[in-house]
Amino acid sequence: MKIGVLAAQGAFAEHIAALLKLGVEVVPVRLPEELKGLDGLIIPGGESTSIAKLMTDYNLTAELRDLVKSGLPVFGTCAGMILLAKKVENSFPEPLGVMDITVRRNAFGRQRESFEADLSIPALGKKPFHAVFIRAPVIEHVNNGVETLARLDDGRVVAVREGKLLASAFHPELTDDLRFHRYFLDIIAGQK
Numbered sequence: 001m002k003i004g005v006l007a008a009q010g011a012f013a014e015h016i017a018a019l020l021k022l023g024v025e026v027v028p029v030r031l032p033e034e035l036k037g038l039d040g041l042i043i044p045g046g047e048s049t050s051i052a053k054l055m056t057d058y059n060l061t062a063e064l065r066d067l068v069k070s071g072l073p074v075f076g077t078c079a080g081m082i083l084l085a086k087k088v089e090n091s092f093p094e095p096l097g098v099m100d101i102t103v104r105r106n107a108f109g110r111q112r113e114s115f116e117a118d119l120s121i122p123a124l125g126k127k128p129f130h131a132v133f134i135r136a137p138v139i140e141h142v143n144n145g146v147e148t149l150a151r152l153d154d155g156r157v158v159a160v161r162e163g164k165l166l167a168s169a170f171h172p173e174l175t176d177d178l179r180f181h182r183y184f185l186d187i188i189a190g191q192k
Contacts, residue, residue, distance in 0.1 A: 001185065004029040004038040008054035010046015010079055014173035018181045032063045038072065040188045045078030045134065045171050048105060052083060052095070061096065068098040073164035075184040081167035082137050089140060099165045102141035108133060119170075121150045121159065123192070124179040131158070131170035138169055164188070 005015045007028035019026045019042075027034055029041065041064070043051070055061045068074055076084040076099075084099040090106065108115070114135060118128035129150070139157040142148055150159035150168070158169040164187055172180035186192040 001025065001039050001188065002027060002037060003185075003188075004035060004041040006030075006041065006043045006051070006055075006060075006080070008046075008058070008060075009050045010044040011077070011171060011173055012042075012044045012046075014171075015042045015044050015077075015181075018173050018178055022178055022181060022185060024185065029060075030058060032059050035060070035063055035067060040073040040075070040184065041067075042184070043074060043076040043080030043083055044173065045080060048079035048082040048137075051079055055083075065096050065098060068096065068165070071164060073166075073184070073188045074098075075166040075168075075181075077168050077171055077173065078134065078136060081139075081169055084165060084167050086143075087141075099160070099162050099167060100143035100146050101139050101160060101162075101167070103137045104140050105137050106135050108136055108138070117152060119150045119152070119158070121180075123149050123161075124183055129172070129177060129179065130175055131168075131172070132174045133158075133170045134174075136169045139167075161187075 002025045004027045005012045016026050085103040086097045087102040089104040119131050121129045146162040
């Protein structure tokens with residue numbers, strides 16, 4: 001299995017390390033030709049505006065949008081979730097618009113309001129998943145066909161799946177728990 005990790009900006013090195021621990025081939029993606037032959041792609045957390053600008057500057061946006069529409073599995077974390085959304089509140093450069101969710105950027109405030117929480121995510125098993133939220137977005141609206149995977153205690157949605165698309169408001173790559181990455185690989189393999 002060959003997984004790309006968008007390596008424009010953000011926590012791409014941590015995603016690469018997690019995937020290597022799971023024994024898959026990993027390709028850092030910075031240019032359109034590096035998207036060829038991938039079985040899946042991860043768009044990491046980071047600064048969503050910067051990532052979007054770099055994707056445009058390096059001609060990745062249209063190519064990636066077309067690949068997703070043709071069935072490429074994609075996992076977006078934090079900023080990656082923002083980029084996948086069809087609608088983003090709080091003014092933003094145009095997202096890819098491939099996942100039927102509405103996202104609000106920086107929903108919890110500034111850097112000092114970053115936090116960690118143990119989440120119940122039945123798709124990953126009974127053990128809670130320790131989630132790291134850094135200037136995190138939140139999913140304001142989930143449309144038909146989108147499955148909610150995780151919520152905070154106050155009910156706010158923080159992880160979703162739509163077909164072969166997976167998104168989380170938190171950073172699973174910043175923990176030693178590889179279940180979220182393994183779940184994405186299972187989606188790619190058709191096992192979930």
